[in-house]
Amino acid sequence: MHSTRLTLLLALALLPLPLAAQEVPRIAVISAFEPEWIALQESLDGAEEEVINGNRFISGTLGGQEVVLFLSGISMVNAAMTTQLALDHFDISHIVFSGIAGGVDPSLSIGDVVVPEQWGQYLEGVFARETAAGTFELPSWMSSEFPSYGMMYTRPVEVVRSGSNEPEARSWFPVDPGLLETARGLADTIALEDCNAENACLSKAPRIVVGGNGVSGMTFVDNAAFREFVFDTFQARVLDMESAAVAHVAYANGVPFIAFRSLSDLAGGGEGENQMATFMSLASRNSAEVVKAFLGAMPEG
Incomplete structure (x- = not known):
């Protein structure tokens, strides 16, 4: 009996360790779009792929830095799913998200790289009942800290995390303060590109802007009136379709998080047709360059 048990224990000891046990701690570097993901891979040493x-x-x-690169996929659900997938299979020490976005703050321009200090899921909400007077009212047991856009009211999301006794309602998910300070230190040190490969150039030199709010939801926004509402209501500088979902997953798992978003368009605030198709490649390259510089500036360990 003892011999059989010893043989079994030895056999178990020789089995391969789970992937997470084999891995050194890594920074998850998540890209929203393929061009920047490819740009980051060009500077990656010792690349090994796993599907x-x-x-x-x-x-x-x-x-x-030891990193693992992957695409979030477009949409809040895809971004949350791939982020949790990475956390479940790798030893992730930090999460750095990079992508393009729509500019909301009127002081910002296409090409700027924005690094908000917190992210909200601004389209998580309620479609309210219309009254006889033509106004919209929430059910009596609900409330919202934000004014509505017509029938649309924003509500906080509930988060369950280790150590909590009950779900926590949150409207905002914070960026890690230490990572944000590292980003601030880069703001005046990186020269961003202002022309794309077809030589379409920006009218203003792009810059890195750190601080303020970002919001994310499931909808691509190209509407001037709604853009103004989002700026006035949430004091948002930028909006996208993934970052707040990743911030939510990072918060729930207790992993430090930061997101860099390079403006490819103005979410309906520009003149004429949306300019994302024109400046997406430029914005992607700028975001990738900032992320590479950020990783180099992060403290070791």
Whole structure:
């Protein structure tokens, strides 16, 4: 009996360790769009690829840091799913998100890279009942800290995390303060590109802007009136379709998070047709360059 048990224990000891146990701690570097993901891979040393549930995860060294690169997928659900997938399969120490976005703050321009200090899910909400007077009212047991856009009211989301006794209602998910300070230190040190490959150039030199609010939801926004509402109501500088979902997952798992968003358009605030198709490649390159510099500036360990 003892011999059989010893043989079994030895056999178990020789089995391969789970992936997370084999891995060194890594920074998850998440890209929203393929152009910046490809740009980051060009600077990656010792690249090794693994496919999990059809999603490609590429590990290696970037900016002196051990990282794993992957695409979030477009949409809040895809971003949350791929982020949690990475957390479940790798030893993730930090999450750095990079992508393009729509500018909301009128003081910002296409090409600027924005690094908000907190993110909200501004389209998480209630479609309210219309009254005989033509106004919209929430059910008596509900409330919202924000004014509505017609029938649309924003509500906080509930988060369950380790150590909590009950769900916590949150409207905002914070960026890690230490990571934000590292980003502030880069704001005046990086020269961003102002022309795309077809030589379409920006009218103003792009810059890195750190601080303020960002919001995310499931809708692509190209509407001037709604853009103005989002700025006035949430004091948002930028909006996208993924960052707040990743911030939510990071908060629930207790992992430090930061997001860099390069403006490819003005979410309906520009003259004429939306300019994302024109400046997406430029915005993607700028965001990738800032992320590489950020990784190099992060403290070791």
